[in-house]
Amino acid sequence: MLIGYARTSTLEQEAGLDAQLRDLAALGCEKVFKEQVSSVAPRKQLDAALEFARSGDTLVVTKLDRLARSVTHMGSILAALEAKGVALRILNLGVDTGTPTGKLMLNVLTGVAQFEREMMLERQREGIAKAKAEGAYKGRKPTARAKAEEIKALAAEGLSMGAIATKLGIGKGSVHRALASGKTAVPA
Structure with missing residues (x-):
């Protein structure tokens, strides 16, 4: 068959x-x-x-x-x-x-x-290293860390982690990490 x-x-x-x-x-x-x-x-x-x-x-x-x-x-x-x-x-x-x-x-x-896949990944790593050395590659901007103060303010207003994540367009885990760094408790 x-x-x-x-x-x-x-x-x-x-x-x-x-x-x-x-x-x-x-x-x-x-x-x-x-x-x-x-x-x-x-x-x-x-x-x-x-x-x-x-x-x-x-x-x-x-x-x-x-x-x-x-x-x-x-x-x-x-x-x-x-x-x-x-x-x-x-x-x-x-x-x-x-x-x-x-x-x-x-x-x-x-x-x-x-072999072809590994060579492609090696070329990619080399390109990123070269761009970093030239100051042209900085990676993506950290979205959640940039919004840490906003996250904490919304948590202080009583919003849940899910509501904060939705409102700011970030993941719930990012909200949790931002709040954990500031030791602010908020409902899940």
Whole structure:
């Protein structure tokens, strides 16, 4: 049985999810699991797809990045699939782990993808360090700390932390930290 898995990171990516679902249906996937969550968030539908798969089945994804977030994560997914006798097919790469060549290609491509991501993050860190050295990068302005006096004044008026957060457009945790620094008690 062909089992499809489709994922986008945000709800705004409807077209991307629709395209994945269309491709999986065209391939003949009998069961499709779909979700719209970040790759780092718990992915209940991926877990359900892995649980559903049986020996002889093939899990199908349209792209590698829809499935795994790192080489380690990919390795754990592959180990789970192999333990159940389930193959993995990645459409845009033409990879099928049902063959020895497919397994080799997947390991190579996963390593290259992680290398590429790490290089991008390294370039980003270097750019930020250079901008800081030139005085051009200061990070974002601390919004809640700048409003500490206003937070304390609203708390003195008897507003709850939730009401203060809403009124000032900041998080309730930020209100709590601002009040904790001044030891002002306020209702939650």
